Amino acid sequence: MNFEKDLYLEDDHVLLRPIKPGDLEQLQPIALDADTWRWYVTRIANIQDLEEWAQAAFNDRRDHKRYPFVIVDKATGKLAASTAYGNISAFDKRLEIGWTWLGEDFRSTGLNRHCKFLLLSYAFDVLQYERVELKTDVLNIRSRKAILKIGATEEGTLRSHMLMHNGRRRDTIYYSILRPEWPAIKATIFTDLTFTCTQV
Template sequence: MPWTDRATTTLEDQRVRLAPISEADRDGTRAVAMDPAIWTYFVSSVASDEDFTRYFDTCLADHRDGRRVVFTVTDKATGAIAGSMSYGNVSEHDARLEIGWSWLGSRYRGTGVNRHAKHLLLRHAFEELGAERVEFKTDVLNLQARKGLTNIGATEEGTLRSYNPMPSGRRRDAVYYSVLRAEWPRVAQTLTAGREPGPPGA
């Protein structure tokens, strides 16, 4: 079974649930997505209902057509949708993929939701799919995201200049990070450090 099919599954622990995107997620996603701060470093912008409709329809289409595996992130403490994350640029032949297209609503930032979600995605990539490399990229100006990637133990690899256009008209420099299979045990330990014990398998 191809990676994109095997990755299209629900991932969860005691804190978050990541489920493949569906039409039923539209209203709950809209409730947290209409915050301009989310989109500061994105290559798309959501500033109106029309923008959101275009964004969400693109997510559904990308997921349906296998360009990405798009997950809706739910905070299990509240039962509310917290944001979205994806697997993309999947190259099964090369045993690598990217985790990205990630955002969370303002009330969920700094709460541990991101760390739990990234742990689930990395664990599934390395332990279930058999990835040798998981990569991330972000805007070189997004210092918060870059610090977060460094903090979990991802390695900064370099910057691709003038990588793509932004809604503001500037061209973004994209900085790449990665975690390799041999590094996963250390990164997993970092991601789970300090957690309260959860149920078996969490």
């Protein structure tokens, strides 16, 4: 994972590109929708929170902890929100896909499927990693179904794992896809999609 280069992942419907300071204006309406953060550990409640979220994203990339993207819907040219690679271990050849949030207009549209395909393709086909992890709140049924639909295997639940912004102790459910599983997943679940990547 080269944190020093800008990474662009795309197919016919979606472009994932590094977040830039100028993106915050477009992200603001999505970020300030309280429902966006229902299942998240943190929340963005105002413009200052959004600026702090962005600064944390920039810092994490600088420190090689997380590689954050914005999601661009190619049909409209609009930003749909954000996603990221994180918990990256080059030695172990594994990473996590997460930190994903979507605007209401882009939920249940298939856009998230395209995003996951791009991120999985780069992790397995380019980086040649062995394991991709995903996790969510055990109560987030929509997210759990979506993760299973992309071919991930449920691994188990970490009880009282994280503190939510509202004070609730979250149980976190983990999923994974392994490198030997990826060819079959790509040939069935994602058979209609193609992937390109550019680093500059």
